[in-house]
Amino acid sequence: MREKVIEISNLKKSFGDLHVLRGVDMELYRGENLVVLGRSGTGKSVLIKIVVGLLYQDEGSCKVLGQEVEALPLKELNKLRLKIGFSFQNSALYDSMTVRENLEFPLTRNVKNLTKAERDKRVEDVLDGVGLLATINQMPSELSGGQRKRIGIARTLILNPEIMLYDEPTAGLDPITCVEINNLINQVNERYHTSSIIITHDLTCAKMTGDRVVILLDGIFSSQGTFEEVFRSEDPRIKSFYDYNFINT
16 A cells, blocks of 8 residues: 555645635655646635644644644644655755855754854755756856756755655746746656645646646645646636646646
8 A cells, every 4th residue: 555645634724714624635646746736826825834733723733744733732732844855946055155155054054063164065965856966066046047947956965854845846947947947846856755735826837747646726636646637627717728728828
């Protein structure tokens, strides 16, 4: 039986009268890339914030690596978060730090007793893993948008997370760089044996990276399966989503 690393059941979340999640059920399996598709404002980012305990649900259950996130004391929640890599949409690099210093920052905060040589090796290994070892002494302002995205992914990998969460990984990038980032997501999965949730409204990203795809519509997952299975649907909301991405260009 495949191991579930995330189990979400009947998850509901509202902000006042705005009902964002209306009863979401989802599993992420060990070693899987799961794409969550949806239009802007449909609750995709709310979902992954609940996974890492940045928000809490109103109803339902969210278990990560067997632990109910909502029930964890802060100390235990922080331990769990070290096993989850969160790749932010804007890369979230510190502009005043070099690439090396950006990558060292989570190490010095979370992994005690590393020697300088061990720290250097970790930094160089993850930079090599994203193909940007040559940028180690550069500032973020000297990098392209795609390079900053790669460095942001490298920084999440440096703590060896079991789970990767990607929030709109191709947003704001040109089509060629989007393909490079999609390939990198697959390479990360293979090289680091991660299990990943990829939040996106980019169907090319979904098609290239997703072992399985779920579509969030009106606060619930209305369809899930392989990319081809999902877009075989006759649901006009799903068909219009496909047509907008692949026809009206």
